[in-house]
Amino acid sequence: MSDTPAPKFLGANTALPASPEEAELDYVPNPRKGQLYMVRFAAPEFTSLCPVTGQPDFAHLVIDYAPGETIVESKSLKLFLGSFRNHCGFHEDVTVGIGQRLFDEMNPQWLRIGGYWYPRGGIPIDVFWQSGAPPEGLWLPDQGVSSYRGRG
Amino acid sequence: MSDTPAPKFLGANTALPASPEEAELDYVPNPRKGQLYMVRFAAPEFTSLCPVTGQPDFAHLVIDYAPGETIVESKSLKLFLGSFRNHCGFHEDVTVGIGQRLFDEMNPQWLRIGGYWYPRGGIPIDVFWQSGAPPEGLWLPDQGVSSYRGRG
Amino acid sequence: MSDTPAPKFLGANTALPASPEEAELDYVPNPRKGQLYMVRFAAPEFTSLCPVTGQPDFAHLVIDYAPGETIVESKSLKLFLGSFRNHCGFHEDVTVGIGQRLFDEMNPQWLRIGGYWYPRGGIPIDVFWQSGAPPEGLWLPDQGVSSYRGRG
Amino acid sequence: MSDTPAPKFLGANTALPASPEEAELDYVPNPRKGQLYMVRFAAPEFTSLCPVTGQPDFAHLVIDYAPGETIVESKSLKLFLGSFRNHCGFHEDVTVGIGQRLFDEMNPQWLRIGGYWYPRGGIPIDVFWQSGAPPEGLWLPDQGVSSYRGRG
Amino acid sequence: MSDTPAPKFLGANTALPASPEEAELDYVPNPRKGQLYMVRFAAPEFTSLCPVTGQPDFAHLVIDYAPGETIVESKSLKLFLGSFRNHCGFHEDVTVGIGQRLFDEMNPQWLRIGGYWYPRGGIPIDVFWQSGAPPEGLWLPDQGVSSYRGRG
Amino acid sequence: MSDTPAPKFLGANTALPASPEEAELDYVPNPRKGQLYMVRFAAPEFTSLCPVTGQPDFAHLVIDYAPGETIVESKSLKLFLGSFRNHCGFHEDVTVGIGQRLFDEMNPQWLRIGGYWYPRGGIPIDVFWQSGAPPEGLWLPDQGVSSYRGRG
Amino acid sequence: MSDTPAPKFLGANTALPASPEEAELDYVPNPRKGQLYMVRFAAPEFTSLCPVTGQPDFAHLVIDYAPGETIVESKSLKLFLGSFRNHCGFHEDVTVGIGQRLFDEMNPQWLRIGGYWYPRGGIPIDVFWQSGAPPEGLWLPDQGVSSYRGRG
Amino acid sequence: MSDTPAPKFLGANTALPASPEEAELDYVPNPRKGQLYMVRFAAPEFTSLCPVTGQPDFAHLVIDYAPGETIVESKSLKLFLGSFRNHCGFHEDVTVGIGQRLFDEMNPQWLRIGGYWYPRGGIPIDVFWQSGAPPEGLWLPDQGVSSYRGRG
Amino acid sequence: MSDTPAPKFLGANTALPASPEEAELDYVPNPRKGQLYMVRFAAPEFTSLCPVTGQPDFAHLVIDYAPGETIVESKSLKLFLGSFRNHCGFHEDVTVGIGQRLFDEMNPQWLRIGGYWYPRGGIPIDVFWQSGAPPEGLWLPDQGVSSYRGRG
Amino acid sequence: MSDTPAPKFLGANTALPASPEEAELDYVPNPRKGQLYMVRFAAPEFTSLCPVTGQPDFAHLVIDYAPGETIVESKSLKLFLGSFRNHCGFHEDVTVGIGQRLFDEMNPQWLRIGGYWYPRGGIPIDVFWQSGAPPEGLWLPDQGVSSYRGRG
Ligand SMILES: [Ca+2]
Ligand SMILES: [Ca+2]
Ligand SMILES: [Ca+2]
Ligand SMILES: [Ca+2]
Ligand SMILES: [Ca+2]
Ligand SMILES: [Ca+2]
Ligand SMILES: [Ca+2]
Ligand SMILES: [Ca+2]
Ligand SMILES: [Ca+2]
Ligand SMILES: [Ca+2]
Ligand SMILES: [Ca+2]
Ligand SMILES: [Ca+2]
Ligand SMILES: [Ca+2]
Ligand SMILES: [Ca+2]
Ligand SMILES: [Ca+2]
Ligand SMILES: [Ca+2]
Numbered sequence A, B, C, D, E, F, G, H, I, J: 001m002s003d004t005p006a007p008k009f010l011g012a013n014t015a016l017p018a019s020p021e022e023a024e025l026d027y028v029p030n031p032r033k034g035q036l037y038m039v040r041f042a043a044p045e046f047t048s049l050c051p052v053t054g055q056p057d058f059a060h061l062v063i064d065y066a067p068g069e070t071i072v073e074s075k076s077l078k079l080f081l082g083s084f085r086n087h088c089g090f091h092e093d094v095t096v097g098i099g100q101r102l103f104d105e106m107n108p109q110w111l112r113i114g115g116y117w118y119p120r121g122g123i124p125i126d127v128f129w130q131s132g133a134p135p136e137g138l139w140l141p142d143q144g145v146s147s148y149r150g151r152g
Helices: A074-086 A091-106 B074-086 B091-106 C074-086 C091-106 D074-086 D091-106 E074-086 E091-106 F074-086 F091-106 G074-086 G091-106 H074-086 H091-106 I074-086 I091-106 J074-086 J091-106
Strands: A027-029 A037-049 A056-066 A070-072 A110-117 A125-130 B027-029 B037-049 B056-066 B070-072 B110-117 B125-130 C027-029 C037-049 C056-066 C070-072 C110-117 C125-130 D027-029 D037-049 D056-066 D070-072 D110-117 D125-130 E027-029 E037-049 E056-066 E070-072 E110-117 E125-130 F027-029 F037-049 F056-066 F070-072 F110-117 F125-130 G027-029 G037-049 G056-066 G070-072 G110-117 G125-130 H027-029 H037-049 H056-066 H070-072 H110-117 H125-130 I027-029 I037-049 I056-066 I070-072 I110-117 I125-130 J027-029 J037-049 J056-066 J070-072 J110-117 J125-130
Touching (some): A037 A074, A037 G037, A037 G056, A056 A091, A056 G037, A070 A091, A091 A125, A091 D037, B037 B074, B070 B074, B070 B091, B091 G037, C037 E037, C037 E056, C037 H091, C056 E037, C070 C074, C091 C125, D037 D074, D056 D091, D070 D074, D074 D091, D091 D110, E037 E074, E056 E091, E070 E074, F037 F074, F056 F091, F070 F074, F070 F091, F091 F110, F091 F125, F091 J037, G037 G074, G056 G091, G070 G074, G070 G091, G091 G110, G091 G125, G091 I037, H037 H074, H037 I091, H056 H091, H070 H091, H074 H091, H091 H110, H091 H125, I037 I074, I056 I091, I070 I091, I091 I110, J056 J091, J070 J074, J091 J110, J091 J125
Antiparallel strands (some): A027 A070, A056 A110, A110 A125, B110 B125, C056 C110, C110 C125, D027 D070, D037 D056, D056 D110, D125 E037, E037 E056, E056 E110, E110 E125, E125 F037, F027 F070, F037 F056, F110 F125, G027 G070, G037 G056, G056 G110, G125 I037, H037 I125, H056 H110, H110 H125, I037 I056, J027 J070
C-alpha cells in the first residue's frame, strides 16, 4: 500500500468543522485520469437550519460528477456536509451552494447535485442543479430518489 | 334485483352534510347474518381542520368491523367522512370519535379504526382504536399501511 | 399418466356457466389424504354486478382451505368464478357466499376467503370470512394483499 | 440571520384564504439568480370540489419550475393550494389553472405541473401541463408518481 | 356552479350499454383550450371475451391524450369501457380499436393506449398503440405499469 | 364469433414439441394491419439445458415486436418456448436465436428480445437483442425487469 | 374553537432547546380518556452526536403509546427530539432514554420506542424498548421500518 | 479443510437424475447437532409436468426444516428437485410429496414446504404443508413469498 | 464526553484479525442495565470460504439480542465479522457459530442470528438460530429480510 | 453437445486466483457473431480492500457489453472478480480498472461498468464508466440498481 496517496482525513479522527467556511475538502489525484467516468455520492445524513425560524431542516443529497485532474476524498466530503449542522440557509440556496463550491474548487468536467428535503407544512422541496449540459459520452443514470407521497 | 333493500344514498345524488352531526349513516340488514366475518373500508380521502391553527389536516383512515344485525352502506359512510371537511378536532379525538360513533350506532360485534395522519412538523401521528378484544375466530389481517419514512 | 383421475373440465373446452347456480364444481380425490395441509387460490379476474345500480364490480379473491376427502379442480373453480359475470350481489354477500358454497359442497377441514374489491366512491371494501377457527397445526400464511392507498 | 428576506407568511399564523382569488403568493428573490436549476414541490394534501356533483375531489400535485428573478415561498404556496378547498372545478381545469397562475405571476424560466387525481368511477385522471419545452441544459428528473393499479 | 357544462352521464344513473357500438362517448369543451397538455386515464376494471374460446379476458388499460377542442367526460368513458363486457375480440384488436375510436371521434392533438392483459397460458400480452409521433413540447411520462413476473 | 380466423392450437390440446426444430409457430393475420403498434409477451416460464454441464437453466423472457402482415398466436408461442425444455444452448445463443427465428419467420416491422437468466455461480446473465433501430413513431416502453440483487 | 385547550408551543415560534434537559414536553388532557387506544409518532428527522468521536449520528425513531390522563402535544415532542442535536450518547442509551423520559413524565398506560440508526462501519444498530408487556386488548401494529440491506 | 466431510455431489459434475425415484439425496452430519435451529432453502427453478395435459408447470418452492442428526447437502437437493423435470403430478401432490420424502429420509425435528405455482387459467395455486406443529422455541420467520396479483 | 467508557477499537485504526480465533470482541457496560430491551445489528458485508471448494461465500447477517450486564461495541463486532474472510465453514456452521460465540462470551439475556446466504446452484440457504425462547415482555420485530426470488 | 467449445473453467473446480494479475479470463467465440446485441452481468458478490485502512470494501457490480468476436465465459469472470479479495484499491480505481481490462482484452464493440459500493462514513460511492458512446442501434436498458437511502 506504499504508493497510495495519503488522504488528509481518511483513517484519522477529525472534529466536525464549525461551519462550511471552516471545512476543508481534500482533493486527491484522479486514479483514472484521462477517462470520462462518473462518480456518485449519496448522503442521506444532512441537516442545516432554517434561516427564518431557526428550526432544523433535513435533506437527502445526491452528488454526481465527472472527475478531471482530481477526485474528492469521501471522508472530507462527509466532514464538509457535517459542517452545515449550524448553518442557516434556504433549501434552494444550500443545495445549489454545495454544488457550486465543489464545482469551483475541484474543477471537474461536470457536476450536478440533487437535494431532496424533508417536508415542511406537508410540502417537501427538491432542488436540482447542474454545472451545464453533461459531457457527450458520459453515462448518467437517474438518481432515482423516490418521490414524496404523504400517507396511505 | 327486486328484493334488494333500497339504500338511502346509493344511486342518488346527495349534498355533502355540513357537519358530522348532520350526517346520517345508513345501516342495512346484514346479508350474511349469523356468520362471523370482517368488513374493511379504506378511506384515503379524509380531511378535517386543526382546532388550534384552523389549517387543514389530512388522513388515510382504515375501518374494520364484524357485522351484527346490520352493515353500513358505503355511500353513506363516504358522506359521513366528507362531513368532517369543516370540523375542527385533534387527530386522536377525530379518529377515536369516528370509531365510537360507528360502533355505538351500528352495534357490530366488534370494530376498530386506524387513522394515519399526514406529517406536521415532520412528524405524523397514527391513532389505533378498537372497541375491545376481537371476537374469537374472527380473521383479522393487518391493515398494512406503510410507515412514514421521510425522504431518501 | 394412466392412473390419474380424469377431471371434468381440465383439458377440455367448456362454455362459461350462465349463473352461479348453473356452475358445477369438480371435486377430485385428495392425493395426499390424511395430511393436514393448505391450498391457496388467488383469483384476480373476478367481476359481478351491483344489485342497486347494475354497474360492474371487480374484485381480487383469495381462497385458502385445508382439504378433507377431496380437492377442488382449479379449472372448475375458474368456471364457477366466471359464472358471477352477470350475477347481482353486494360485496359482503358475494364474498361470503362463495366461501360458504365451497365449504358446504367440498366439506374441507377448514376454509376462508378474502375478497378485495375495487373502490367505489373512493372507498374499497374488503371482506374476510372463515368457516371457523383454523385447525391446530395448520400452517397459515397471511394472504398479503396490499392495502388500497389512493394516489401519490 | 439578519440579512435574510422576511417572508410574508413563514413563521406566522395565517388563516386559510377563502378562495384562490383571495390567496396571495409570496415571491422572494432567487438566492441563486443566474443559475439554471429546478425546484420541485410535492403536495399530496390537495382537495377541491366537483363542479357537477359538489362532492370533494382529492389530488396529489407535483410542481416543477426553473426560477428566474424570484422563487415562491413554500408556506404561501401551501396557503394558495389550501384555498381550493371550497373551489369547484374539473380536474383538467384546476390542474392547468394552478400551473398557469404560478407561471404568469412568478415569471420563471419554465414550469410544469402534474396532477394525480384520486379515482372516480374506478378511473383516476392524471393531468400533465408545462409552459413550453424545457430550457436546454435543465436537469429534469421524472416526477415518478406511481400509476394507479386498482386492487390485488 | 351555474356556468358549468352539463355532462350527459355524470351525476345520473345510466345502464351499461350492451355493446361498444351502442355506447355513446360524451365530449365536452376543453376548459383549457389552446394549451398543450396531457390527460391520462387508468382503467384497471376492463373485461371482454376471447373470440375463440368465449372465456373472459381481463386487462388494465391506460389512455393518454392531448386534448384539442374537447375532452372526454370520464363517466361516459367508463360506460364505454364497460360495454366491452360481452364483446369478443383479440387483445391486439380490442386495445388498438379503443384507441382508434377515441382518436377518430374526439379528434385530439394526439392519443395513445397501453393494454396490459392478464396472462393466458402463463404469458400475458401487452399492446401499445399511438396515433403518431407525440407533439413537440408535450410532457409525456411513462405509464409505469409493472411488468408481469410470474411467482417467487 | 364466426368470422374469427381459426388458430391452429388455441382451444385445442397439443403435446409439447420435442425440440425447437419441431415446433411450429402459428402466424395469423394482423387485425389492425396498417397501424404501427407494439406487442409485448412476458414469458417467465422458460427452461433449457446448459451445453457444457447438461444442467437445467431458467430464464424470464420478454419479447416486443411491431406487427407487419401477421401477428403470432400466443399459444403457439408458448409451445415453441416449451420446446426448449431439452435443448442445450448458451444463454447468449438461445436468447438471440429465439429473437431471430421469430423475426425471420414472422417478418414484423421490428422485434427485440430480453432474456433475463437465473444466476449461475452467483452471476446472472441478461441478453438484449433487437432486429435494428426501432421504427420512428413506435411507442416503446422499458421492459422493466428488475435487476438481480443477491440477498439482503 | 374556544373550548380547545391552548397548547404551549403549537401555533407559536419557539427556539430549539439547547439540550434534552432544557426541553419541556407539553402534556394536554387526553380527549378520549377512558378509552384504550394507541398513538404512534414517526420521527425520521433525528440527530445526536457520538460520545467517542463527536461525529453526528442520525436515526429514524418511532414511538408508540397508550394514553392515560394526558397525551403529548406533537410540537413539544418535535422540540424535545430536536434538543438532542448537540447531545452525545450511545445509540442504545439515547433510544431507551427518550422512551423512559416520556414514560416517566407522561405516565401513559404503556409505551415503546424503536430507534433505527443509520449505519456506522457498514452496520446499523436498531434499538427496541418497551415499558412492559402491552395492555390486554390494545391494538398494536408492527412499526414496519424496513431492514437495512446495503447495496444491490 | 482436511476434516470436512466429503459431500457426494458438491464440487463434482453429476448428471440430472431421470426421475425423483432415481435421485439420491446426500445427508451429512449436522455440524451444530444439539442446537435447535432452522434452515431455509429457496428454490425458484422448479418445473414438472401436468398429469392431465402433459404441459410444463413451474413453481417457486421454499423448504424450512429444523435439523436432527443430519442436514441435507444443497447440491444433492438441487439435483433431486431437477429430477422432477419429466415427472407428472398435480400441484398439491408434488409439493406435499417433496416435503414428505425429505422428512421421512432425513428425519429432521420438523419440516415444512411452501409451493408457489405459476398461474393456470389465471389462477395460481399455493400449497403449504408441515410435518406437525413446530417445535417450541424454534424461530420461524414467514416465507414471505409475495402474493400473485395479476396485472396493473 | 469524559465519563464515557473508552472502547478498544472505536475511534482507532485496527487491522482486520486473521481469523475468528484471533478476533477480540469488546463488551462495554450496558448503559441501560436493568431494562429489558433489544438491540439489532444488520451486517450485509459478510464473506467466508466454502470448506469443500474453497470458493468465496457471501451472506447478509442480522443479529438480535437482549443485553444483560454488557453490550457489544459495534466496531469490534465489525472486526470479528471481517475475520471470517479467510475462514472455511458450511453456512449452517458459520451462522450458528457466530451466534453461539456472542451468546457465550457476552452472556446476554437472549440472542438470535439470521444468516441469509447468497445462492449457490440457484438455491440460497437461510439459517435461523436463537439461544432459547425469547424473554417474556421483550419486543421482537421480524428481521424482515426479503426472500430470494430468482429473476423476473 | 459435441460441437460446443470447451470452456477452460466451466464444469471444473478451480482455485481462486491470488490477485487480478494472476486471474485469466476465458474468451470463447461469439455464438451470434455479426449480430449487435448486449450482454449484462450482475455481480453482487464483490469485495476488495481499502488501500488506506486495509479494511474490506464491498460492492455490487453490473457489467454491460456488446460482443465482437468473442464473449467472456461467466465462470472465468467469477474467478477474476473473486481475485480482488486481497487487492487494495480505491473505489474509482477498481471499478474503472475492471472495465478497462475487460474492454482491452476482449475487444468488444462497447462496454460499460457500474460499481455500487457499500457506504463508508454513511456515504456510498457509485462509479459509472463506459468505453465510449454506445453503438447506434444497441438496445441499452438502465442498470436499475436502487439508490442508497439510509434508514426509515
Ligand atoms: Ca410536515
Ligand atoms: Ca373512486
Ligand atoms: Ca404476519
Ligand atoms: Ca396518498
Ligand atoms: Ca372507484
Ligand atoms: Ca390488479
Ligand atoms: Ca395463466
Ligand atoms: Ca423514464
Ligand atoms: Ca447461483
Ligand atoms: Ca445486497
Ligand atoms: Ca457506514
Ligand atoms: Ca404482523
Ligand atoms: Ca410476522
Ligand atoms: Ca420468478
Ligand atoms: Ca430511465
Ligand atoms: Ca430516510
